[in-house]
Amino acid sequence: MKILYFAWLRERVGRGQEDIELPAGVTNLGELIVHLTALSPGHASAFAQGKLVRAAVNQVFADPSTPVAASDEVAFFPPVTGG
Amino acid sequence: MKILYFAWLRERVGRGQEDIELPAGVTNLGELIVHLTALSPGHASAFAQGKLVRAAVNQVFADPSTPVAASDEVAFFPPVTGG
Amino acid sequence: MQTDIIDLTAEMARLTAGRIDIGGIGSFVGVVRDTASGRRIASMTLEHYPGMTENALAEIADGAMQRWELQGCTLVHRVGELQPGEMIVLVLTASPHRNAALEACAYLIDWLKTRAPFWKKERFEDGSEAWVDARESDDLAAARWGALG
Amino acid sequence: MQTDIIDLTAEMARLTAGRIDIGGIGSFVGVVRDTASGRRIASMTLEHYPGMTENALAEIADGAMQRWELQGCTLVHRVGELQPGEMIVLVLTASPHRNAALEACAYLIDWLKTRAPFWKKERFEDGSEAWVDARESDDLAAARWGALG
Numbered sequence: 001m002k003i004l005y006f007a008w009l010r011e012r013v014g015r016g017q018e019d020i021e022l023p024a025g026v027t028n029l030g031e032l033i034v035h036l037t038a039l040s041p042g043h044a045s046a047f048a049q050g051k052l053v054r055a056a057v058n059q060v061f062a063d064p065s066t067p068v069a070a071s072d073e074v075a076f077f078p079p080v081t082g083g
Numbered sequence: 084m085k086i087l088y089f090a091w092l093r094e095r096v097g098r099g100q101e102d103i104e105l106p107a108g109v110t111n112l113g114e115l116i117v118h119l120t121a122l123s124p125g126h127a128s129a130f131a132q133g134k135l136v137r138a139a140v141n142q143v144f145a146d147p148s149t150p151v152a153a154s155d156e157v158a159f160f161p162p163v164t165g166g
Numbered sequence: 167m168q169t170d171i172i173d174l175t176a177e178m179a180r181l182t183a184g185r186i187d188i189g190g191i192g193s194f195v196g197v198v199r200d201t202a203s204g205r206r207i208a209s210m211t212l213e214h215y216p217g218m219t220e221n222a223l224a225e226i227a228d229g230a231m232q233r234w235e236l237q238g239c240t241l242v243h244r245v246g247e248l249q250p251g252e253m254i255v256l257v258l259t260a261s262p263h264r265n266a267a268l269e270a271c272a273y274l275i276d277w278l279k280t281r282a283p284f285w286k287k288e289r290f291e292d293g294s295e296a297w298v299d300a301r302e303s304d305d306l307a308a309a310r311w312g313a314l315g
Numbered sequence: 316m317q318t319d320i321i322d323l324t325a326e327m328a329r330l331t332a333g334r335i336d337i338g339g340i341g342s343f344v345g346v347v348r349d350t351a352s353g354r355r356i357a358s359m360t361l362e363h364y365p366g367m368t369e370n371a372l373a374e375i376a377d378g379a380m381q382r383w384e385l386q387g388c389t390l391v392h393r394v395g396e397l398q399p400g401e402m403i404v405l406v407l408t409a410s411p412h413r414n415a416a417l418e419a420c421a422y423l424i425d426w427l428k429t430r431a432p433f434w435k436k437e438r439f440e441d442g443s444e445a446w447v448d449a450r451e452s453d454d455l456a457a458a459r460w461g462a463l464g
Contacts, residue, residue, distance in 0.1 A: 007362055007434035008446045056432070059367035075364060075432075079449030082361065082392060082433025083345050083404050083424055090213055090285035091297045139283070142218035158215060158283075162300030165212065165243060165284025166196055166255050166275055175324045178344070186349035186400040192420070193342040194413060195327070200335035251335040264343060265456065268421045271341070275413055307414065 001070050003036070005046065006077035009053065012046035022070040029055055030064030032074065052078050084153050086119070088129065089160035092136065095129035105153040112138055113147030115157065135161050167219055169246040172253040181240050181258050188237050192267035194257045194275045200250040202298070206291045212245045212254065215283035219243075222282040229314045230259070230274050234266040241274060243284060273311050280308040316368055318395040321402040330389050330407050337386050337409045341416035343424045345404040347397050351447070355440045361394045361403065364432035368392075371431040378463050379408070379423050383415040390423060392433060422460055429457040 001022045010016045020039075026032050033055075037047040047053060055062045056075045068074060084105045093099045103122075109115050116138075120130040130136060138145045139158045151157060174195065182188055198210045223241045230239055240258035248254060257274045261267040286298040308314075323344065331337055347359045372390045379388055389407035397403060406423045410416040435447040457463075 004364070006364055006432070007436070056364070056367055059364070059370055061430075075367070077364065077432060078434060078446065080429065080432055081435045081447045081449050082363070082431050083428035083453075087215070089215055089283070090287070139215070139218055142215070142221055144281075158218070160215065160283060161285060161297065163280065163283055164286045164298045164300050165214070165282050166279035166304075173324075174327065175322075178323065182346070182400070186347075188346050188400075189348050190346065191342075191344040192417075193340075193344070194417060195340040195342070196413070197331070197337050197339065198335075199338050199411070251331070251337075262348070264345070264424055265421065268341075268343060268417055268424075272414065272417045275417075 001068070002073045004073065004075040006075065008078060009046045009076050012042050013040075014042045022068070027067060028064065029057065029062050029066045029068055029074070032068050033064070033076075046076070049078075054079055084151070085156045087156065087158040089158065091161060092129045092159050095125050096123075097125045105151070110150060111147065112140065112145050112149045112151055112157070115151050116147070116159075129159070132161075137162055167214055167216075167243050167245045169244065172242050172244060172256050174253075174256060177240050177242060177256060177258060181238050181260055185237060185260070187262070188260045189262040190260075190264040190267045192257075192259045192261070192264070192271040194255075194271045195253050196255040196275070198248050198250045198252050198254055202288050202290075207250055207288050208291050208293075209289045210248045210250075210254070211287045211289070212243075212248065213285045213287070214243075214245050218283050223278070226274060226277045226281060226314065229277065230270045233273065234259075234261060234270045235263060236261050236266065236270055239270065239274060241278065243278070243282070245284070276304070276308040276311060277314055279304045281314060316363055316365075316392050316394045318393065321391050321393060321405050323402075323405060326389050326391060326405060326407060330387050330409055334386060334409070336411070338411040339409075339413040339416045341406075341408045341410070341413070341420040343404075343406045343420045344402050345424070347399045347401050347403055349399040351437050351439075356399055356437050357440045357442075358438045359397045359399075359403070360436045360438070361392075361397065362434045362436070363392075363394050367432050372427070375423060375426045375430060375463065378426065379419045382422065383408075383410060383419045384412060385410050385415065385419055388419065388423060390427065392427070392431070394433070425453070425457040425460065426463055428453045430463060 242256040259270040408419040
């Protein structure tokens with residue numbers, strides 16, 4: 001599964017993109033976040049700001065109940081601040 | 084008294100500006116219009132469209148009760164259509 | 167008022183010159199349309215009342231400056247003969263806040279259309295001419311702001 | 316998205332090219348401010364999510380086109396490093412009606428600020444850097460339009 005990180009999530013995780021193996025039992029975005037949080041101290045630090053983490057699945061805004069599959073592109077980022 | 088006409092009032096009166104002698108008894112804009120209407124068929128035609136005639140006294144929007152004096156600049160024109 | 171073509175980039179540069187504390191610039195540009203009442207327009211001529219026009223535009227701009235937190239605003243109106251597609255009017259507002267900038271733009275153009283002494287005459291392709299009638303919808307648009315200023 | 320400086324006149328020419336039925340063009344330009352929280356900004360860097368950004372901007376533009384009678388709209392957003400005073404974002408709307416043009420401008424910029432995946436990082440004059448926090452006021456501004464589209 002392709003995971004992307006932007007802005008301070010990218011800085012805390014230490015990279016902008018990674019490919020992970022989707023574990024059995026991870027079927028939605030909320031479960032994926034729990035899995036990623038455990039990968040490294042950087043991941044834990046990024047996802048510790050839970051309230052400020054937004055996500056997109058296949059480039060569409062998503063929430064913890066959004067289903068995820070191995071072929072998806074999942075992105076994590078702070079609330080947007082463009083314009 | 085300096086009188087100015089704009090747009091179709093100018094065309095109907097036949098000139099854009101005229102100097103008139105302010106008759107005794109003409110003290111406000113409404114009385115001035117009655118006086119001007121009698122000056123020529125062109126004037127009568129211009130002021131016949133009473134509802135569509137707007138005026139300014141010394142470059143400030145005015146109504147029939149606005150006082151006028153010989154030293155004033157009085158202008159007549161249709162509702163504005165700029166922008 | 168000017169007879170020259172309106173240069174939007176130059177006007178914006180003038181409004182923002184030397185200022186880097188501006189958050190947003192709102193603008194409205196009015197353009198000469200090519201048809202009126204279904205007839206094709208050859209050209210449009212703008213007449214105005216010199217002297218009163220300057221005062222009216224200054225009063226309208228003052229009203230906006232008092233009502234919103236603006237760092238500046240610009241009102242440019244062409245006079246003389248214009249072709250379809252040309253800019254008639256430009257309104258620019260600079261503000262730290264985008265809503266202030268856009269609302270002030272609407273205010274400025276609404277009042278300009280109802281309080282600034284300009285008159286439009288359309289010349290049609292068959293050579294006939296007609297003064298443009300004022301629209302009640304313009305009065306209603308201005309009335310939503312209450313009094314000017 | 317583009318790293319180049321925004322050329323307002325060129326964008327307006329592109330929007331109106333070959334059309335003489337447009338009555339008004341509304342626009343909003345966002346500019347990099349020189350201070351944040353009282354500190355002077357040396358530069359601003361815009362990061363975005365390639366692919367999703369294009370989709371989000373197209374969705375926002377579609378929403379405006381469905382909601383108002385628009386003849387077209389333009390959304391340009393810069394990415395990369397910008398200096399104070401430079402344009403970050405340009406929104407243009409063309410319509411026969413001025414209120415439609417200005418309201419659609421407000422709609423586009425409100426949704427762009429809350430739904431388009433851009434992130435700002437400020438670099439201060441002392442060399443320190445900070446990601447800009449999202450503002451609740453931006454969410455409230457977008458919420459007044461109901462749903463996007």
